[in-house]
Amino acid sequence: MTIRVLIADDHAVVRSGLAMLINSQQDMQVVGVAADGREAVELGVKLLPQVVLMDLSMPPGENGLIATARLKELLPEIRVLILTMHDDEEYLFQSLKAGAVGYIVKTAPDFDLLKAIRTVHQGESYLYPSAAKSLIERFLRQGNKSEEFESLQLLTEREKQTLRLVAMGYANKDIAEQLCLSVKTVEAYKARIMEKLDLKTRPEMVRYAMKKGLLDLEG
Known part of the structure; x- marks a missing residue:
């Protein structure tokens, strides 16, 4: 077969x-x-x-x-x-x-x-x-280590939405269309997210979003 x-x-x-x-x-x-x-x-x-x-x-x-x-x-x-x-x-x-x-x-x-x-x-x-x-x-x-979620509270809802879409692989233009924002605003959100969370690269943003459960796998 x-x-x-x-x-x-x-x-x-x-x-x-x-x-x-x-x-x-x-x-x-x-x-x-x-x-x-x-x-x-x-x-x-x-x-x-x-x-x-x-x-x-x-x-x-x-x-x-x-x-x-x-x-x-x-x-x-x-x-x-x-x-x-x-x-x-x-x-x-x-x-x-x-x-x-x-x-x-x-x-x-x-x-x-x-x-x-x-x-x-x-x-x-x-x-x-x-x-x-x-x-x-x-x-x-798992039984000996608890995840810390405090850092996620530093982000606004709009920033969380932006981070989730970045982690899903969408480009700035696509994120802007989905959130009804300008591309410059999306870029500003991404810069602010990286600054707040002390992240340097896009892969680091993706990994962070995955660890915090921000990826909507059913979406």
């Missing part, structure tokens, strides 16, 4: 390389490729793949977390395998929360990726060793 695979990644070279690898297997076939989360959802509904190989960061479109949650809502039987450069426990935790059944980093050997695809297709979960270790350590810590 051939495993029908959909690839979602914002880099054309990565999509091409993954497609060549997967199509070289007798039991696999790439049925489609998507450049962002929104396209992944559209193609998922149209092509009905059995496994979706999903990148997390796909600017400026919707990210992999949002796409995963939407695909699982529309197609509960679909198996989403996260393939990402982020070897980070927060990304892992949020991916599983969104409905992914597997998590593997892009630095993994080809045979591990192929094994992961076959594993999730068979109805099992797959976690790359470093990801499994992070997940276990997180659960072991």
